[in-house]
Amino acid sequence: MDALTLELLNGLSTFATLGVVALGLGIVFGLMGIINLAHGEFVMIGAYVSYVVHANGFSHWLSVPLAAVVLFVLGGAIELTLIRRIHRQPEVTILATFGLSVCLRQVAELVFTKDFRGVPNPVPGATRAFGVLFPTYRYVLIGIAVAVVVATLLAFTKSRFGLTVRAIVADRDLAEASGIRTGIANLCAFGIGAATAGIAGALVAPLGAIEPQAGLAYLPGAFLVVIVGGFNKLWGVVVGALIVAGVQTGVIHFYDAVWAQIASLGLAVAVLQFRRVSVEGASA
Amino acid sequence: MRRALAAGALAAVAVVAMSVALGGFRAGQLSLFLVFAALAVSLDFVWGYAGILSLGQLLPFGIAAYASAKITLAAPSLSVGALIVAALIGAAVAAGIGVAMLRRRPTAVVVGLLTLVLSLTAEQIAEQWRDITGGFNGLTGVPRIGAFGTELSDTAGDIVISVLALAAITVVGVGVSRPIGAVLIGIRSNERRMEALGYDTVRCKIWAFTVGGAVAGFAGALYVHRTGFVSPQIFGFTLATSVVLWTLVGGRGTIVGPVVGALAINFASATLADVWLQYWTLATGVIFVVVVVVMPDGVVPSLQRLAGRSAGRRRQPTLLPADAEPSGAPPHDGAIFEAIDVRKSFGFFRLIDGLTLRMDEPELRCLVGPNGAGKSTLLDILCGQQGCQAGTVRIFGQECTGKPSWEFARNGVSRKFQSPQLVDDLSVATNVAIAAWGADSSPWGLARRSWNAPIPPAASEILERTGLGERLGARAGDLSHGDKQWLEVAMALAGNCRLLLLDEPTAGMTVAESLEAAALLRDLHARHGLPIVIVEHDMTFIRAVADRVTVLARGAVLADGDVAEVEANPQVRAIYSGVDT
Numbered sequence: 043m044d045a046l047t048l049e050l051l052n053g054l055s056t057f058a059t060l061g062v063v064a065l066g067l068g069i070v071f072g073l074m075g076i077i078n079l080a081h082g083e084f085v086m087i088g089a090y091v092s093y094v095v096h097a098n099g100f101s102h103w104l105s106v107p108l109a110a111v112v113l114f115v116l117g118g119a120i121e122l123t124l125i126r127r128i129h130r131q132p133e134v135t136i137l138a139t140f141g142l143s144v145c146l147r148q149v150a151e152l153v154f155t156k157d158f159r160g161v162p163n164p165v166p167g168a169t170r171a172f173g174v175l176f177p178t179y180r181y182v183l184i185g186i187a188v189a190v191v192v193a194t195l196l197a198f199t200k201s202r203f204g205l206t207v208r209a210i211v212a213d214r215d216l217a218e219a220s221g222i223r224t225g226i227a228n229l230c231a232f233g234i235g236a237a238t239a240g241i242a243g244a245l246v247a248p249l250g251a252i253e254p255q256a257g258l259a260y261l262p263g264a265f266l267v268v269i270v271g272g273f274n275k276l277w278g279v280v281v282g283a284l285i286v287a288g289v290q291t292g293v294i295h296f297y298d299a300v301w302a303q304i305a306s307l308g309l310a311v312a313v314l315q316f317r318r319v320s321v322e323g324a325s326a
Numbered sequence: 327m328r329r330a331l332a333a334g335a336l337a338a339v340a341v342v343a344m345s346v347a348l349g350g351f352r353a354g355q356l357s358l359f360l361v362f363a364a365l366a367v368s369l370d371f372v373w374g375y376a377g378i379l380s381l382g383q384l385l386p387f388g389i390a391a392y393a394s395a396k397i398t399l400a401a402p403s404l405s406v407g408a409l410i411v412a413a414l415i416g417a418a419v420a421a422g423i424g425v426a427m428l429r430r431r432p433t434a435v436v437v438g439l440l441t442l443v444l445s446l447t448a449e450q451i452a453e454q455w456r457d458i459t460g461g462f463n464g465l466t467g468v469p470r471i472g473a474f475g476t477e478l479s480d481t482a483g484d485i486v487i488s489v490l491a492l493a494a495i496t497v498v499g500v501g502v503s504r505p506i507g508a509v510l511i512g513i514r515s516n517e518r519r520m521e522a523l524g525y526d527t528v529r530c531k532i533w534a535f536t537v538g539g540a541v542a543g544f545a546g547a548l549y550v551h552r553t554g555f556v557s558p559q560i561f562g563f564t565l566a567t568s569v570v571l572w573t574l575v576g577g578r579g580t581i582v583g584p585v586v587g588a589l590a591i592n593f594a595s596a597t598l599a600d601v602w603l604q605y606w607t608l609a610t611g612v613i614f615v616v617v618v619v620v621m622p623d624g625v626v627p628s629l630q631r632l633a634g635r636s637a638g639r640r641r642q643p644t645l646l647p648a649d650a651e652p653s654g655a656p657p658h659d660g661a662i663f664e665a666i667d668v669r670k671s672f673g674f675f676r677l678i679d680g681l682t683l684r685m686d687e688p689e690l691r692c693l694v695g696p697n698g699a700g701k702s703t704l705l706d707i708l709c710g711q712q713g714c715q716a717g718t719v720r721i722f723g724q725e726c727t728g729k730p731s732w733e734f735a736r737n738g739v740s741r742k743f744q745s746p747q748l749v750d751d752l753s754v755a756t757n758v759a760i761a762a763w764g765a766d767s768s769p770w771g772l773a774r775r776s777w778n779a780p781i782p783p784a785a786s787e788i789l790e791r792t793g794l795g796e797r798l799g800a801r802a803g804d805l806s807h808g809d810k811q812w813l814e815v816a817m818a819l820a821g822n823c824r825l826l827l828l829d830e831p832t833a834g835m836t837v838a839e840s841l842e843a844a845a846l847l848r849d850l851h852a853r854h855g856l857p858i859v860i861v862e863h864d865m866t867f868i869r870a871v872a873d874r875v876t877v878l879a880r881g882a883v884l885a886d887g888d889v890a891e892v893e894a895n896p897q898v899r900a901i902y903s904g905v906d907t
Contacts, residue, residue, distance in 0.1 A: 077435050079442075127619055133379055133434040134618055137574065140381070141614030144567055148608035258563050262443045269439070300454040303447050310443070311426065314436060 047174050049295050055180045057287035058187035061280060062242040063260050064267035065191050066235035068279035069198070071268060073211050073231045076125060077132065079139040081264060082257030083146035084113055084236045088243020089252045090150060093159045102164035102248065106186070109240035117236025121229050129228075143257070150254040158251040183245050190241055194234065195276055207231055262303070269310040285309070330503045330581075334496025341488045349481055354552075357484040359592040360491040361548045366572040366584035367495045368541035374578030375502055376534035377514030379434045382441030383542055383569055385423065385448055386416035388560040390543030391550045392452070395465040398551070402469045409490070409547045416543015417536050424535035429528055445561050452558035464557025471551040487552050494544050499581040501537070503641055505763060506772035508756050510534055511579065512749040519747040522709060523821055524735035524764035533769035571610060575617050577624025586626055640752070641777060642799060643759035648780035660723040661686050662825060662857050663708060663739075668717030670703060670881075677703050678714065679881035688857040690847065692868045694892075695878035696901060701861045702744060704878065705827050708859070709741040710734035722824065736765055738824025742831060744861075746810035750803030754794055754813060757802050758785065758820050765822035784854055785819040788812060791846065807834050819850075826858045832867050844870035865893075877901075 067081045091112050092105035124142065128134045165182060168175040198204040209217045210224050218224050242260075250256070263286065271282020286306050293302040341360070345353035369383040390412035397408040427440055452459045459465070470483040501507065512520045513527050521527050550556050559565070568591075576587020591610070598606040621628055664684035670677050678700045685691060693701045706712040707719060710731035719727045721737045735741075749757055759779035763772065781789075789795040792812040797805075802813060811831060818826055831847075832840035844867050851858055862868050868875060868889060875892045877885040885895045892898055 077439065124615065124619070133438070134622065136379065136381075136435065136438045137570065138615050138618045140567060140570065141611050141618060144611030144614060145608060148604060148611055152604050152608065258446070262446050265439055265443055298454070300451050303450055307443060307447050311440065314430065314432065314440070 044174050047172050048176065049291060051172075051174070051176050051180070053287050053291035054184055056291055057283050058184040059242070059246060060263055060267050060287050061191050061283035062187040062238065062245065064264040064271075064279050064283055065194060065242075066238040067264045068268050068271065068276060068282075069194070069238070070232055070235040072276055072278075073198075073207055074125075074228055075130065075132065076232070077136045077139065078235070079136060079261070080120075080143035080146055081235075081239055082259070082261040083143045083150075084117065084239035084257070085243040085246070085260050086150060086252075086254065086257030087116065087146065088113055088240035089161075089247040089256060090154060090159070090243075091240065092161050092244040092247040093154075093252050096161045102161060102244075105161075105244045105247070106241055109244035110237040113240030113243075114233040114237040118229050118233040120236075121232035125232060126225070126228070147254045147257070154254070156254060158253050160251060161247045163248045179248060183249075186245060187242070190238060191280065194238055195280070198276055203227075203230070263306075266306045266310050270306075270313050330496060330499035334492060334499060337496075338489050338492050341492060342485055345481065345485045345488060353481050353484045353488075355593070355596060357488040357491070358549075358552050359589050360488045360495075361545050361552055362569075362572065362592055363585040363588035364491040364494045364545040364548070365542055366569055366576070366588040367498050367581060368538045368545060369569055369573045370578055370581065370584040371498050371502070371541065372535055372538035373573065374580070374584075375507060375510040375514065376531050376538075377434075377510075377517075378428070378531055378535055379438045380441045380535070380538075381438050381566055381570065382423070382445035383538070384445050384561050384566050385441070386419045386539035386542040387546040387549070388445075388448060388452075388556070389419050389546070390416040391546035391556045391560055392459060392465065394547035395468045395550045395556050396458075398468050399465065405469060405471050405551060409544060412547030413540045413544040416546060417540035419543070420539020421532065421536040424532040424539075428531050428535065431528065442566065445566055446563065449558045449561035452561060459558065462558065464555055464560075466555040468550050468554050468556070470554065471548075484552070487548050491545065491548055494541050494548075495581065495585060498541055501773055502581065504773050505643070505759070505775055505777060506769060508640070508643075508752060509760060509763070509767070509772050511751060512760050514579075515751055516747055516749050518711070519743075519749065520760070520764075521731045522711065522735055522741050522743075522747070523761050523817070524732050525767055526730075526732050530769050567614070568610075571614050573624075575613060575625055577626035577628070580624075580626055580630075583624050583626035587624070640756070642753060642755050643777045643779045645755055645758060645762075645781045645786075645798070646778050647786060648782045660720065662688065662722060664718075664720050665704070665708065666718045666720075668704075668707060668714045668719065670700075670707065670712065670714045677881050678707070681717075681878070681882050683876060683883055685857060685859070688851070688855050689873040690851050690858050690871055691860070692872040692875045693859060693861045693878060694863065694868065694875060695884070699878040700881040701878055702829055705741065705829055705859070705861060708734075709739045709827055711741070732764075736822065738822055739827065740818035740821055740823040740825070741827045742811075742814045742818050742829060744829040744833070746807070746814045748802040748810060748813060748817075750801070752802060753799050754802055754805070755798035757813060757817055758789070758798075761785075761817035761820040779820075781820055782823070784823070784850055784856070785816045787850075788816040788819060788846070792816075808839065811835075823856070826856055828858065828860045830861055830863070832862065832864055837866060840864060840867045841870055843867070847871055 063085055066084065067078060070076045070078050088109040091109040092102060095105035095108060096102060120142065124138060125135070128138055163179050165178045167178055169178045169181060198207060206222055207227050209222060210227055214224060267279060267282040267286050270285050271278030289305050289309055290302040293305045341356065345356060365383065365387055369380065372378050372380050372383065393415050394408040394412040397411060398405045423444065427437060453462050471486055509525065509530065513525065513530055517527050572587040572591055573584045575591065576585065577583025595606060617624065661684040666682050668678050668681045681700065681704065693704065695701055703712060707714050710726065710729055710733065713728055718725065721734060721739055724737060726734055726737065749760065758781060762779040762781055763775070792809065794809060794813055794816065802810070805813060815828070815831065832843055835843065847858060848871060850856055860871065872889055875887065875889055876883060877892055877898050879901050884901065885892050885898050
């Protein structure tokens with residue numbers, strides 16, 4: 043019984059991490075039709091923000107909002123200088139963000155070297171709940187990640203800004219002709235996508251090594267979530283993260299991490315076989 | 327083909343001479359970079375020609391490398407045989423992925439993502455599966471290339487590897503200089519058009535992916551023999567990015583481009599990396615982004631353009647008059663075409679709503695009707711471009727419901743689209759030749775066949791009368807709108823055309839031009855007995871051309887008869903003048 047509870051908590055923790063990492067990818071793809079292969083690098087930079095905050099003696103909790111701000115600005119700058127030029131050309135976006143990811147990794151290496159950096163756990167120790175001991179920080183992570191995901195999705199579905207963005211998704215030309223400033227909306231959407239990646243990076247920073255290549259590990263998982271959850275629905279990120287986390291935790295429990303990866307990949311391929319996918323980002 | 331072979335032979339002589347002259351270290355570098363060039367060319371074949379954006383070209387490369395290492399470690403005397411096995415393994419890997427992935431007609435985004443994720447997953451598997459792959463450190467101590475128990479000296483081995491890599495590149499170069507090269511370019515730039523010409527585009531793409539996999543697998547084996555080891559990083563992000571970079575910067579859709587790209591970037595890396603490694607890697611990232619945004623064709627094609635050489639440099643087909651007159655309806659039971667109780671809706675909107683229509687004798691039939699009546703959709707259904715949700719479609723008595731459009735085309739249905747659909751990058755002559763080859767095309771057949779294209783008299787007449795016959799070398803994309811329309815009609819007639827469907831052929835023409843078009847079509851119909859269905863709005867043209875007119879409204883047939891009958895029909899008058907009946 044306790045073993046099962048522990049697995050459930052592990053699964054929940056995987057779900058929260060996957061969800062918050064994939065969130066930005068889902069926003070940028072679902073709303074702008076942009077495949078961002080540099081998304082993992084945004085997460086990596088978020089983790090370095092929390093390293094810098096720690097190295098300067100500030101609290102880890104400062105790094106979460108700070109990472110959001112830094113990545114929002116960086117994401118906005120990238121949208122203005124690069125993404126804007128290659129809009130609506132899916133293949134070109136893939137290639138450009140592929141190249142961008144090389145640049146970001148290399149800049150990180152120039153600034154921070156290849157050495158593994160770490161951030162100490164801000165809330166060490168474990169909490170006993172539901173009859174099992176589980177690391178306290180993971181409870182915190184689950185809480186913050188869920189809050190960030192829900193708040194972001196609500197902002198996109200309920201607010202006036204969300205309405206504007208969804209109008210652009212439905213028909214960009216019509217939105218533009220109705221006086222919506224699509225440029226600013228795209229800038230914000232890309233910035234927010236990057237900001238959530240930054241939050242994800244700051245959140246996972248205490249759990250593993252921080253290094254320039256760290257972002258790569260998150261990319262396949264995040265894309266699996268977006269593929270499984272559906273390209274066009276924002277809430278699909280939640281569903282996708284739930285399914286992928288469930289499959290991975292389950293398979294890891296019975297086999298190992300490699301089979302978990304293969305199983306999620308198989309799932310994504312199967313989903314693609316059964317669903318026609320629209321690349322435009324708009325609902326098909 | 328001769329040019330490709332000559333270039334390959336010349337390059338081989340140059341490489342051997344350079345290797346002997348430079349010797350040792352430089353010869354080794356050259357051989358490794360040529361192996362990378364072969365890998366880049368395999369990606370170029372898949373991506374630059376067939377249009378499949380594969381970010382996982384390292385899968386066949388890496389898996390074949392592991393297999394080759396295993397074979398050679400177990401039986402060192404088999405290293406040459408292992409090359410062949412590696413090519414087969416590469417082909418098998420690619421064929422498996424191709425069949426699983428490409429049959430659902432995925433978009434470039436999905437293909438790119440899936441192949442990338444597959445490749446990154448392969449890296450993790452190779453790290454974990456220690457018994458077979460040797461885990462993180464991989465397999466080491468693989469003997470250098472040799473045969474029958476003799477291992478070649480270092481420089482000799484390097485030269486053999488260089489020559490073999492060049493041979494692989496030359497094979498691809500010869501391949502794309504055959505008609506299949508033009509057909510793959512056609513599929514890349516206008517898949518819908520190619521399918522309407524009778525090409526099973528999915529099969530062609532899977533074939534190209536498989537051949538690309540074989541070349542990548544062969545290169546993978548060469549890589550192992552050159553470096554002596556293979557580790558999971560062979561599937562990794564760094565190499566995956568690099569291959570795409572070499573191909574992209576050099577220039578997709580050419581063979582020279584990726585070779586130049588791979589050699590130049592690798593020699594630059596090797597030279598600059600000693601002093602400048604981190605900045606150089608950053609620079610490659612920046613080059614990548616800049617080339618994508620500013621020079622998406624790549625450096626070599628851009629330089630060719632600067633030097634005033636266009637795509638016209640590609641091998642041009644020879645258009646020959648066809649012996650027989652294939653046009654006209656073939657012997658058949660039942661109607662030329664019939665659509666029975668066909669239904670097609672988009673959401674709640676029933677675009678085609680229980681429509682029944684047939685043609686028994688070859689005639690010139692016009693379809694008219696207000697916008698949204700379902701005319702173009704009906705043509706789409708009659709040539710398989712769209713399926714229907716209910717009903718039956720028979721072409722020359724053969725049940726065709728739900729079949730892909732290339733099968734309709736092979737049954738003799740030819741289509742001109744409303745807005746001209748051509749392969750813009752290819753010449754006028756190549757567009758016509760592609761149309762002529764479409765009827766009975768297999769990828770291997772297209773790789774072997776000659777550049778001669780038999781053109782039926784009907785298509786030649788169009789080319790003659792419209793003056794396109796004197797501009798066969800012009801790039802199709804550069805033609806005027808009217809010329810594009812006529813080129814597309816000529817293409818429709820050049821294939822196995824037994825039933826011609828034309829969607830608004832006179833759009834954008836002057837009255838005089840459209841009357842000339844009417845005379846041309848009547849002439850075609852009279853001389854070749856060709857059944858023709860035309861969607862048109864222009865009543866002057868319709869009066870001049872039609873034997874019979876069918877009026878569609880709200881997705882069903884409203885009236886049917888000769889022009890005078892239809893024009894006198896009160897219901898038709900009501901629909902066009904907006905009066906309710």
